[in-house]
Amino acid sequence: MKALIYDAPEQLGYRDTRPPAAEGEDLLIRIEAVGICGSDMHAYLGHDDRRPAPLILGHEGAGVIEGGPRDGERVTINPLVTCGTCPACLAGRENLCATRQIISMPPREGAFAQYVTMPARNLVTVPEATPLTKAALAEPLAVSWHGVRLGLAALPDDITPRALVIGGGAIGLAAVLALRAMGGYDITLAEPQPARRAFLRDRCAVHAVETPEGLFDLVVDAVGFAATRARASALTRPGGVITHIGLGEDAGGLDIRRMTLQEITFIGTYTYTAQDFRDTAQAIFDNRLGPLDWTETRNLSDGAEAFADLRAGRVASPKIILRPWG
Numbered sequence: 001m002k003a004l005i006y007d008a009p010e011q012l013g014y015r016d017t018r019p020p021a022a023e024g025e026d027l028l029i030r031i032e033a034v035g036i037c038g039s040d041m042h043a044y045l046g047h048d049d050r051r052p053a054p055l056i057l058g059h060e061g062a063g064v065i066e067g068g069p070r071d072g073e074r075v076t077i078n079p080l081v082t083c084g085t086c087p088a089c090l091a092g093r094e095n096l097c098a099t100r101q102i103i104s105m106p107p108r109e110g111a112f113a114q115y116v117t118m119p120a121r122n123l124v125t126v127p128e129a130t131p132l133t134k135a136a137l138a139e140p141l142a143v144s145w146h147g148v149r150l151g152l153a154a155l156p157d158d159i160t161p162r163a164l165v166i167g168g169g170a171i172g173l174a175a176v177l178a179l180r181a182m183g184g185y186d187i188t189l190a191e192p193q194p195a196r197r198a199f200l201r202d203r204c205a206v207h208a209v210e211t212p213e214g215l216f217d218l219v220v221d222a223v224g225f226a227a228t229r230a231r232a233s234a235l236t237r238p239g240g241v242i243t244h245i246g247l248g249e250d251a252g253g254l255d256i257r258r259m260t261l262q263e264i265t266f267i268g269t270y271t272y273t274a275q276d277f278r279d280t281a282q283a284i285f286d287n288r289l290g291p292l293d294w295t296e297t298r299n300l301s302d303g304a305e306a307f308a309d310l311r312a313g314r315v316a317s318p319k320i321i322l323r324p325w326g
Contacts, residue, residue, distance in 0.1 A: 001016070001017060001019040001054050001113055001114040001115050002014065002015070002016060002017075002113070002114050002203040002300065002301070003015070003016075003017045003054070003109075003112060003113035003114070003323065004056070004057070004058070004112040004113070004300055004303040004304070004322070005017065005054050005055070005056055005112075006043055006044060006051070006053050006054065006055050006056070006057050007054050008046070008053050008054050009044070009045055009046030010044060010045065010046075010307075010308075010311070011305075012044065012169050012303060012304040012307060013174045014300065014301050014303060014304065017056070017113070018118065019074055019114070019115045020109065020115055020116060020117040021117070021118045021300040022067065022068075023117075025119045025120055025121075026118060026119055026120075027065050027067070027068060027070065027117065027118060027119075027120050027123065028067055028115060028116075028117055029031075029063040029064065029066070029075065029077065029115065029116050029117070029118060029123070029147065029320050030063045030064045030065075030066050030113060030114065031061050031062075031066055031111050031113060031114060031116055031324050032062060032063045032064060032117055032132040032133075032136075032323065032324070032325065033061070033062050033063070033132045033133040033135070033136040033297075033321050033322070033323060034035070034058045034060055034061040034062075034111040034112060034179070034300075034321070034322050034324070035058075035060035035061075035136050035137065035139070035140060035171075035295075035319050035320065035321050035322070036058070036060075036303075036306060036307065036310065036319070036320045036321075036322065037058075037060055037139075037140060037225070038055045038170075038171065038247075038248075039051075039059075039104075039167065040058060040059075040104070040112075040244075040307075041281070041307065041310060042247070042306050043055070043104075043309070044057070044081065044311075045311070050105050050188060051104065051105055051106075052106070054091040055104070055106065055109065055110070055200055055244070056104070056110045056111075056112050056113050056298065057104045057110045057112050057222040058103075058104055058110035058111040058112035058113070058322075059077075059079035059102055059103045059110055059111060059139060060079075060111070060136050060137070060139040060140055060306040061076075061077045061079070061103075061111035061116060061136055061139075062074075062075065062076040062077060062126065062132040062133075062135040062136040062138070063075065063116075063132065064132075064280070065123070066115075070120070070123075071144070073123075074125065074126040074127075074128070074132060074135070075123040075124060075125055075126055075135075076123070076124050076126050076132075076135040076138045076139075077103075077111065077118055077122060077123060077139070078123070078124065078138075078139070078142075078153055078274065078277045078282045079102050079103045079104070079111070079119070079120040079122070079139060080094065080095060080100055080101075080102050080116075080122070080172050080271055080272075080274075081100065081101040081102065081103075081108065081119060081122060081191050082094040082095075082097035082099070082100045082274075082276075083099050083100075084121075087099060092273055092274075092275060092276050093273055094142065094194075094273055095146075095270050095271040095272060095273055096219035096270070100270075103116060103118070109289070112118050112300060112303060112322065112324075113300075113324060114300075114324045114325065118196070119172070121274075123303070124138070124277070124278060124281045125218055126281075126285070129285075130284065130285050132307070133295065133297060133321050133323075134284060134292045135284065136321060137170075137174075137284065137292055137295070137319070138280050138284060139277075139278040140170045140171060140174055140277075140319070141174045141177065141178070141280045141283075141284065141289060142271075142272040142276050142277045142280040142281075143171055143174065143179050143245060143269075143271060143272055144171050144172075144174035144175040144212060144222070144245065145174070145178045145244045145272065145279065145280045145283070146269055146271065146272035146273065146276040147148065147175065147178075147220060147244075147267075147269040148175055148178040148179055148182060148220065148243065149178075149276065150243060150244075150267050150269055151181060151218050151220065151241050151243035151267060151286045152183075152218065154241045154265050154267060155217060155218060155240075155241055156239075159217060160186075161185055161186075161216075161217035162182075162185070162186045162188075162214075162216050162217050162218075163179055163185050163187045163188070163217065163218045163219070163220070163221070163286060164183065164187075164188050164189075164190060164212055164213075164218070164219045164232075164235055165179075165187065165188070165189045165190070165219075165220045165222060166189075166190045166219065166220065166221045166222060166223055166228045166231060166232060167189075167190070167191065167221070167222035167223035167228065167246060168170065168189055168190075168191030168193070168196045168197065168200050168206075168208060168318065169196075169222065169223075169318050169319075170318040170319040171187060171222040171245055171246065172191070172222035172223070172318075173204060173206065173221045173294065173318045174191075174199065174222075175222055175245070176189055176204075176206055177289045177290055178289075180203075180289075180290075181288045181289055182284055186208060187206075187207060188207050188208075188212050189206050189207065189208045189210075189215070190209060190211070190212045190231070191207070191208050191209075191210070192210060193211075193313065193316075196208075196316050196318070197209070198273075198316075199294070199316040199317060200318075203293070204290070204294050205296050212235060214235075215235055215236065215237035215240070215241045216235055216236060216240065217236075217237055217240045217241070217282075218240060219232045219235055219236045219240065219241070219242050219243070219245065220243045221242065221243070221244045221245060221246055222245050222246050222247065223246040223248050224244065224247045224248040224249065224312075225244025225246070225248040225253070226251070226252030226253035227253060228246065228253070229237040229244070229252065229253030229254050230246070230252075230253040230254070230255065232244075232253075232254075233254050233258055233259060233264070236259075236262075236264050237262075238263065238264070239262070239263055239264070240262075240265070241264070241265045241266075241267065242263055242264060242265065242266045242267065243261075243267050243269060244267065244268050244269065245267065245269050256317060266270075266326070292317075293321045294317055294318055294319070295317060295318075295320070295321050296315065296317040296319070296320050296321070297320075297321045297322075297323060298320060298321070298322055299322065299323055299326050300322045300323060300324040300325070301326070302322075302324075306319060306320050306322065
């Protein structure tokens, strides 16, 4: 099969490699659409020790099952593989499973390829009316759905929150869409790149600004750099909540004194639960997250160029979807 393989920092090769074999409970999926995630970019830049080269990256996939009783079924992939028996899994918090694995990290190769294998329980059936390019968005949308759900749950029930999302990439936009789906609210998105702000305003009807004004009940940091954490610390109202999703860099930025004196809640969030993923997929199928027409589609064979364009800031759309079969 053909695959896009991370060989070294800022080096990706598109070439033939051995296709995966479905063993045990795994099924073989013919990938039809796979998104480029920020974590893929971190690996591409050599910033993620968890993803050593050579490795097939990519974990935002959708495709068609090949072989077995579910042959031909269209599915979107929950890439988080968990044990199902530990206390976290039994409590419905599979994302905290101590033995969790995710495709695009050893020992599981990723979905920047024509085929991948996944356990049957990780596959959600996609209705015929939903394009697989949209179904592939279930993974990044679920990340924000999970974070927004936890952030809203930590706020008092008697307020209608004013929300700020920091970062206009796919995770930030997904947080806006989740907030809309969960109740609307007054939502502002902060994004420094003018072209992306314009795209979000014109294409997605998002209130996107460079410098937000006032204080907010809920702040979602979808970037995770020291500078964005500092902004989140400064712009959260007393008694408010910061939901931290981004993993841009590991340390710095939080104003611990202000957060302590103003009783600001900080919630770190990681991926999503299996229920969050299913709920997000259903929201896509029901069109509750909007038309999802803000992606750019390219061939997997052009994946190296797509990464270079993202690296250089030449992409206005929040998400590039790669198509392994042209």
